[in-house]
Amino acid sequence: MTDTTYPFARITPGPLHAVLLGGAVALFLGGLLSDIAYSNTYQIQWSNFASWLIAGGLVFCGLALLFALVNLLQAHPKAGRPTLYFLLLLITWVLGLINAFEHAKDAWAVMPSGLILSVIVTLLSCVSAWTGLTNLRSGGAR
Template identity: 35%
Template sequence: MTDPIMYPVRLVRPPLFLPLWHFAVACFIGTMITDITYFRTAEIMWADFSAWLLTAGLVVGVVAAILCLVDFFIGRLVGVNRLSVVYVLGNGVGLVIAFFNALIHSRDAWTSVVPMGLVLSAATLVVLILGGVMGRAAVYRRDLGVVE
């Protein structure tokens, strides 16, 4: 009998926080869309939608950040390097900007969105896009979350 050929096996343990974080980012994208719609139409319903999406994104984002810390401290995230630390810190900065955006959105009527709320929504998305690029590089180029 011949010996079976041994192939290296890679087991992937996906991080717990990623599905929740993706939901939070989708809420922040929706906030930007509803902010732009409110700016163009001045219909108060869109400002309300922005506030709701922003609140949902913040709540879920904070839960995702806590799960990310849990993943990190229990050793579920292997291969943590400088790039992944920049990714996590960038996402934290995005949450902080979104928090200040929620404070701005708590105002009444036109000033809740225009101009500062719109600027903070755009800044949040820029930071999260840069964080997403860093995260992609950390996961796919550095084998984050992969055990050999």
């Protein structure tokens, strides 16, 4: 009988890692909602809020990315899930950084590219959190 499980690779993140993922999703979502508010009202303060929320999301996402890297280095070489999770978080962080640079422009220059990037980053952060927090295996108890 062949054991196909990888006992030394974490399937789901620990509590601190989960808090960092949840914080990144919430902060990127807050940035998106601030961008939506700015596009509807043109009150410059909403753009400032979005900039700060995106910066906070980058901090949380970056720390979660470090946890994912450690998990990737400890995972079995054939385990594709930690690799997918790490790549999703990396893409989220890179696009979030580009979004932060976009929001560093003058408030009038942020739209519509800042809003579009915020939508993409928020969706990617949700997908990466979903991938990191769920267990794709079916049947059997862990």
